[in-house]
Amino acid sequence: MSDQNHKIAALIVAAGRGTRAGGPLPKQWQEVAGKPVARWTLERFAPLARLVLVIHPNDRDRAQALCAGLPVLLVDGAAERAGSVLAGLEALAGDAPDIVLIHDVARPCVGATTINAVIAALASHDGAAPALPVTDALWTGADGIVTGTRDRAGLYRAQTPQGFRFDAILAAHRAHPGGAADDVQVARDAGLTVAITEGSEHNLKITGPGDFARAARILETGMDIRLGNGFDVHRFGDGDHVVLCGVRVPHGRGLQGHSDADVGMHAVTDAIYGALAEGDIGRHFPPSDMQWKGADSAIFLRHAVDLARSRGYEISNVDCTLICERPKIGPHAAAMMQVMGQIMGLAPDRVSIKATTSERLGFTGREEGIAAIATATLVKP
Numbered sequence: 001m002s003d004q005n006h007k008i009a010a011l012i013v014a015a016g017r018g019t020r021a022g023g024p025l026p027k028q029w030q031e032v033a034g035k036p037v038a039r040w041t042l043e044r045f046a047p048l049a050r051l052v053l054v055i056h057p058n059d060r061d062r063a064q065a066l067c068a069g070l071p072v073l074l075v076d077g078a079a080e081r082a083g084s085v086l087a088g089l090e091a092l093a094g095d096a097p098d099i100v101l102i103h104d105v106a107r108p109c110v111g112a113t114t115i116n117a118v119i120a121a122l123a124s125h126d127g128a129a130p131a132l133p134v135t136d137a138l139w140t141g142a143d144g145i146v147t148g149t150r151d152r153a154g155l156y157r158a159q160t161p162q163g164f165r166f167d168a169i170l171a172a173h174r175a176h177p178g179g180a181a182d183d184v185q186v187a188r189d190a191g192l193t194v195a196i197t198e199g200s201e202h203n204l205k206i207t208g209p210g211d212f213a214r215a216a217r218i219l220e221t222g223m224d225i226r227l228g229n230g231f232d233v234h235r236f237g238d239g240d241h242v243v244l245c246g247v248r249v250p251h252g253r254g255l256q257g258h259s260d261a262d263v264g265m266h267a268v269t270d271a272i273y274g275a276l277a278e279g280d281i282g283r284h285f286p287p288s289d290m291q292w293k294g295a296d297s298a299i300f301l302r303h304a305v306d307l308a309r310s311r312g313y314e315i316s317n318v319d320c321t322l323i324c325e326r327p328k329i330g331p332h333a334a335a336m337m338q339v340m341g342q343i344m345g346l347a348p349d350r351v352s353i354k355a356t357t358s359e360r361l362g363f364t365g366r367e368e369g370i371a372a373i374a375t376a377t378l379v380k381p
Helices: 037-045 057-066 081-093 112-121 166-175 183-189 210-220 263-275 298-310 330-344
Strands: 008-014 050-055 072-076 099-104 127-133 138-142 145-150 156-158 162-165 194-198 224-237 241-244 247-250 314-323 351-356 369-380
Touching: 008 037, 008 081, 037 050, 037 057, 037 099, 037 112, 050 057, 050 081, 057 072, 072 081, 081 099, 081 166, 099 112, 099 166, 112 127, 112 162, 112 194, 127 183, 162 166, 162 183, 166 183, 183 194, 224 263, 241 263, 247 330, 263 298, 263 314, 263 330, 263 369, 298 314, 298 330, 314 330, 330 351
Parallel strands: 008 050, 008 099, 050 072, 127 194, 314 351
Antiparallel strands: 099 162, 127 156, 127 162, 138 145, 224 369, 241 247, 314 369
């Protein structure tokens, strides 16, 4: 994560039980469009901020599994939302960010435009939050009968993330007596000015059973999906091991290359660059530049991942096939998936590493080298 992103923290509140949504689990752990709600929400903020997930203590094991591949700080929450927010803020205080974005875990469809508008507004305001003006007529009622109307002028539907200068909102929460509707009220009660930024109809909050289907439609449509492929080859030379997908594998020969010759990681890196129409590793790390001689290929892969995320893309999955007679890849594949997942911020089940031979045909069949082919899927909601 860049130094700039280190100055921004996203505090995701997920300690509630969400019983109105129905289902066997609290709503944040239920799946929508193929992922748990909380995972969608975390991934929306991962390219922009440090992540804090405030959870019910009984959910820690589930949360740890869900956060695999993402650098998330888990914090036990309280019985009430305000207490959970304060717990998250206190957990950040030792290495305080400049600003914090406080977001409901049940809003998994929040877009980068909404998030960035809040961040931009904090340059000139104590706080900022997205909202939509109320456009429908407002009634009061009792026993199923309309009893009156209310003027909708100046009324807004509040959304999250609600962003604040960190020191100011921490002090406001510490001093607040409780009972606030949201963090904007906590801030205003402390005398802070909160700007209204443009909200989005897509930024819905999952509350009832029908909201899961609405969220799925948003998450599954309107996406920019890109595929890229990568291919790389390295020849054998002297050595006693090879590095494949970040794992040192004992072998009677080594692979030759300008960097560490990690043919699998190079193919995956080129697949990501390809999906972005950004050429290959050589464009970004020229072999004529001696600073990259013998370099750890994780440097290249992280650059490609950061480039994708800076443009609003998340890596959905990667698939890499290593082509060689020896060494045998099977015993090391799980470790390779784990290492690659950690570098890319992906769960291991989104990283496929497998191998095949060329039936003793060609340069790989003659054991002159190893080839790799990879595919990467990038998604921008």
